[in-house]
Amino acid sequence: MFKQSAQHIGTYYAGTYPGQVPLRPRLEDSLDCDVLIIGGGFSGLHTALRLALVGKRVVLLEASRVAWAASGRNGGQALLGWSCDMPPLEAALGQERTRRLWDSMCWAAEEMRELPQRHGFDIDYRVGSLWAAVQQRRVGDLQDAQRDLVEKWGYQQMRFIGREELPEWIASPRYLAALYDPQAAHLNPLKLAQGLATAIEQAGGQIFEQSQVLAYQQTAQGYVARTAAGEVRSEVLVLACNAYIGGLDRSLSSRLLPVGSYQVATVPLAPDLAHSLLPRNSCVIDNQFVPDYFRLTPDNRLLFGGGCTYLGGIPKDVAAATRPYLERVFPQLRGVELEFAWGGHIDVSMKRTPDIGCQGQRYWLQGFSGHGILPTLAGARAVADAILGEDDLLALYQGIDNPRFPGGSLLAAPLEAVGKAWYRLRDVI
Numbered sequence: 001m002f003k004q005s006a007q008h009i010g011t012y013y014a015g016t017y018p019g020q021v022p023l024r025p026r027l028e029d030s031l032d033c034d035v036l037i038i039g040g041g042f043s044g045l046h047t048a049l050r051l052a053l054v055g056k057r058v059v060l061l062e063a064s065r066v067a068w069a070a071s072g073r074n075g076g077q078a079l080l081g082w083s084c085d086m087p088p089l090e091a092a093l094g095q096e097r098t099r100r101l102w103d104s105m106c107w108a109a110e111e112m113r114e115l116p117q118r119h120g121f122d123i124d125y126r127v128g129s130l131w132a133a134v135q136q137r138r139v140g141d142l143q144d145a146q147r148d149l150v151e152k153w154g155y156q157q158m159r160f161i162g163r164e165e166l167p168e169w170i171a172s173p174r175y176l177a178a179l180y181d182p183q184a185a186h187l188n189p190l191k192l193a194q195g196l197a198t199a200i201e202q203a204g205g206q207i208f209e210q211s212q213v214l215a216y217q218q219t220a221q222g223y224v225a226r227t228a229a230g231e232v233r234s235e236v237l238v239l240a241c242n243a244y245i246g247g248l249d250r251s252l253s254s255r256l257l258p259v260g261s262y263q264v265a266t267v268p269l270a271p272d273l274a275h276s277l278l279p280r281n282s283c284v285i286d287n288q289f290v291p292d293y294f295r296l297t298p299d300n301r302l303l304f305g306g307g308c309t310y311l312g313g314i315p316k317d318v319a320a321a322t323r324p325y326l327e328r329v330f331p332q333l334r335g336v337e338l339e340f341a342w343g344g345h346i347d348v349s350m351k352r353t354p355d356i357g358c359q360g361q362r363y364w365l366q367g368f369s370g371h372g373i374l375p376t377l378a379g380a381r382a383v384a385d386a387i388l389g390e391d392d393l394l395a396l397y398q399g400i401d402n403p404r405f406p407g408g409s410l411l412a413a414p415l416e417a418v419g420k421a422w423y424r425l426r427d428v429i
Contacts, residue, residue, distance in 0.1 A: 007065070008021055008065055008067075008068055008072060008190075009073070009342055009344075010340065010342060011072070011073050011190070011340060011342045012265035012297065012301065012303060012339075012340040012342075013072060013073070013188060013189065013190035013191070014072070014190060015339075015340055016299070017190060017191070017194075021065070021190070021194065022066075022194060022197070022198075023065075023209065024062075024065075024066065024197070024207050024208060024209040025208055025209070026208060026209065026210045026211050026227075026229060027061060027208040027211040027227050027229060027230040027232070028229045028230050029230050030230055030231050030232075030233075031059055031206070031230070031231075031232045031233070032057075032232075032233045032234070033057040033058060033059040033206075033232060033233070033234045033235075034051075034056045034057040034058065034234065034235050034236065035048075035051050035056050035057070035058050035059075035234060035235070035236040035237075035238060035387065036059050036060075036061070036223065036225055036232045036234035036236070036237050036238070037058065037059070037060045037061070037238040037240055038060075038061050038213050038216075038225065038237070038238070038239055038240060038241055038248070039060075039061075039062065039239065039240035039241040039242065039244075040060060040061075040062030040064075040065070040066040040067065040068070040071075040193075040197070040207065040209065041067060041069055041070065041071035041072075041193070041240060041242060041376070042067075042071040042189075042192075042193065042196075042372060042373065042376035042377070042380075043240040043242065043365035043366075043368075043372075043376040043379055043380055044060055044062075044238065044240030044365075045060070045066070045067075045071075045193060045196040045197060045200065046196065046376055046377050046379075046380030046381075046384075047238055047240065047365070047380040047383050047384050048060045048196075048200045048205050048207075049196055049199055049200050049203065049205070050380060050381065050384035051205075051384050051387060051388075052200050052203035052204055052205035053203050054388065055204075056387075057204070058200070058204075058205040058206070059205070059206045059207075059208070059232050059234070060200065060205065060206070060207045060208070061208050061211045061212075061213055061225065061227065061232065062207070062208065062209045062210075062211065063210070063211065063212035063213070063241075063244065064209065064210065064212075065209050065210070066193055066194065066197045066207065066209060067189065067190055067193030067194065067197075069242070069243065069244060069344055069345065070242065070243065070261075070344055070345065070346050070347075070370075070372065071189055071193050071372070071376075072189055072190040072193055073189070073342060073343075073344045074189050074370075074372065074373070075186075075263060075283075075285075075293050075294075075295070075303065075305050076186050076187050076188060076189050076283070076295065076303065076373070077129060077184070077185075077186050077283045077285060077293060077295065077373065078109070078112050078129075078184055078185045078186065078187055078373040078374050079129055079131075079181070079184045079285065079371065079373070079374065080105050080106065080108075080109050080155075080181060080183060080184055080374060081102075081105060081371070081374075081375075082105075082352070082353065082354055082368075082369075082371060082375055083348075083352040083368065083369035083370055083371035083375075084351055084352035084353045084369070085145070086098065086102070086145075086148060086152075086153070088351050088352070088353050088400075089101060089353065089400065090152070092353070092399055092400045092401060093396060093399050093400065095152055097396055097399065098152075098153075099152065099153055099154065100393075100396060101378075101393075101396050101397075102153040102154075102155065103154075104378045104381065104382070104393055105374060105375070105378050106155070106183070107378070107381070108374040108375070108377040108378040108381070109183045109184065109185075109374055110183075111377060112125075112185065112187075112373070112374060112377060113125065113185070116192070116195055119195060119196075119198075119199040119202075121191065121194075121195030121198065121199070122191060122195075123187040123188050123191045123192045123195060124187055124188040124191060124297075124298050125185055125186075125187045126185060126186050126187070126281055126283075126295075126298075127182060127184075127185050128180065128181070128182055128184065128185065128186075128280060128281070128282035128283070129180070129181050129184035129185070129186065129282055129283045129284070129285070130161070130169060130170065130178040130179070130180055130181075130282045130283070130284045130285075131145075131178060131179045131181070131285060131286075131287060132166075132170065132175040132177070132178040132284055132285070132286045132287065133175065133176050133177050133178065133286065133287055134174055134175060134176065134286055134287075134288055135176070135288075136176060138176075138287050138288070139176050139177045141287055142160065142177055142178070142179050142287065143160065145158075145179065146158045146160055146179055157181060157182055157183050158179045158180065158181055159179065159180045159182075160177065160178075160179060161177060161178045161179070161180055162177055163175075163176050163177060166178060168279060168280070169278070169279065169280050169282060170277075170278060170284060171276050171277050171278070171279070171330070171332070172277075172329050172330055173331075174328065174329050175286070178284075180282065184283075185283075186282075186283035186295045187373070189373065192373075211227045211229075211230070212227060212228070213225045213226065213227055213248060214226055214227060214228065215248070216237065216248070218360075218362070219233075221233065221235070222234050222235040222236065222237070222361060223235075223236075223237040223361070223362070225237070235361060236361045236362075236363070236387055237361065237362045237363065238363045238364070238365070238383060238387075239252060239362070239363070239364040239365075239366075240364070240365050240366075241366070242256075242346075242347035242365075242366045242368065243256065243258040243259075243345040243346055243347040244258075244345070245347075245366065249364075252355075252364055252366060254404040254405065255349060255350065255355055255366075255367065255402045255403065255404055255405070256347045256348065256349060256355075256366060256367060256405075257348045257349075257350075257405055258345040258346070258347065258348075259308055259309065259345065259346050259348045259370070260308060260309035260313055260314045260343055260344075260345055261305065261307070261308045261309075261343060261344060261345070261346050261370060262305065262307055262308075262314055262315065262318045262321070262322065262341070262342065262343030262344075263303065263304060263305030263306075263318075263322065263341075263342065263343075264303070264304055264305075264318065264319055264322045264323075264326065264338045264340060264341045264342075265297065265301045265302070265303045265304075265338070265339060265340040265341075266301045266302045266303075266304075266333070266336050266337065266338055266339065267301065267336070267337045267338075267339045268299050268300045268301055269300045269301065269302065269336075270300070271300055273332075274296055274300035274301075274302070277296065277302060277330060277332075277333075278295070278296050281296055282295075283295035290306070290307070290308055291306070292304070292305070292306040292325055292329060293305050293306065294326075294329065301339070302326070302330070302333065302336075304322065304325070304326045304329075305322070306322060306325035306326070307321055307322055307325065308346075308370075314343035314344070315343070317341075318341035318342060318343050319338040319341040322338075322341065323338065346368070346369065346370040346372075347366050347367055347368060347369065348367070348369045348370065349366070349367030349369055349402050350402060350403050350404075350405055351401075351402065351403075352367075352369040353367060353369075353400050353402060354366075354367050354368060354369075354375055354379060354397060354400065355367030355400075355402040356379045356382060356383065356394065356397035356398075357394065357397060357398045358383070358386060358394060358398070363383050363386070363387065365379045365380065365383060367402055379397065381393065382394040382396070382397055
């Protein structure tokens with residue numbers, strides 16, 4: 001199990017957060033509720049808010065701090081779709097059912113625009129993303145994806161941008177083409193998480209931080225979860241722990257591999273320089289197997305990520321590990337000062353497909369595989385609706401098979417690392 005902390009690590013988001021990141025109390029009591037949610041990241045927060053708004057008594061327990069893990073550290077790209085892309089979902093569900101899942105993703109994109117305004121908080125929301133190709137054969141992949149989006153999923157917003165036009169969007173010689181999505185966006189994930197948490201509390205929900213659940217058990221009345229200093233009794237249990245579920249539920253953790261991911265943020269750049277890098281201020285992610293992704297922040301920094309470690313560790317010097325990737329994309333930033341460098345763990349499933357479902361009154365959301373801002377919102381809608389009696393969306397997710405990683409807890413990571421090394425080599429050659 002990875003070590004957790006009472007403090008947010010030194011990310012750009014925590015370092016520039018306006019004022020202090022709110023500190024919420026520990027659980028030191030015995031409580032009853034309708035729904036207990038374990039995990040204070042996006043999936044847990046979205047689920048809690050939707051249920052609290054309709055009058056459910058909701059308690060959320062977080063082992064560390066709200067959005068302490070990936071939800072507060074990620075690249076901030078709100079992209080439509082899932083990490084696995086569409087083919088594995090279509091193979092599992094068929095075209096008609098996958099179309100319904102895609103429609104729920106489009107709903108999530110719209111909801112992400114409106115939700116902060118509805119509840120009165122700011123997330124530095126900026127419109128637009130680019131999905132870029134480095135290799136010529138991957139240009140064809142973009143064109144195939146655009147065609148499928150129109151013909152299969154009814155999504156016509158994607159615009160193909162060829163090499164001649166691309167300098168108007170990215171000041172980098174690395175890319176050959178891209179798809180522009182005006183429905184996608186980039187944002188500050190820590191502000192989003194804290195805004196959600198405040199909205200939950202305003203709706204009557206309770207959030208406790210530094211309250212790690214040591215164990216839970218099913219009873220005749222529902223579930224009981226115990227922390228070091230208290231317990232919660234609930235009719236419904238939602239597990240939203242993702243990469244940090246560990247020994248709390250072995251049946252779920254066996255379907256996840258915690259993968260190390262890391263990124264950097266530069267010092268504030270001169271406004272003219274920052275604007276020249278990304279003239280349309282879109283966020284960018286490429287379609288390599290291990291992608292580079294980057295965007296500008298409102299204070300004119302370049303936020304850049306690109307590395308991951310399948311054995312779970314984080315480089316001792318994240319800035320040094322990431323700099324070559326950044327300078328490969330933007331040679332004009334060679335030697336730029338990197339003020340923030342950080343890492344954490346993402347919850348990768350075997351097929352990169354979302355793992356969302358239920359067994360009785362025990363629900364779970366996990367397997368977002370590094371692509372979680374909109375998928376967690378779409379998944380939370382499915383789980384919350386099912387708890388309220390409408391399980392159509394959740395049934396779609398339950399049609400997706402998410403197997404255990406081979407090799408058990410000792411060999412899963414090395415076996416996965418070998419396999420991913422092959423895919424990385426394919427990207428190079």
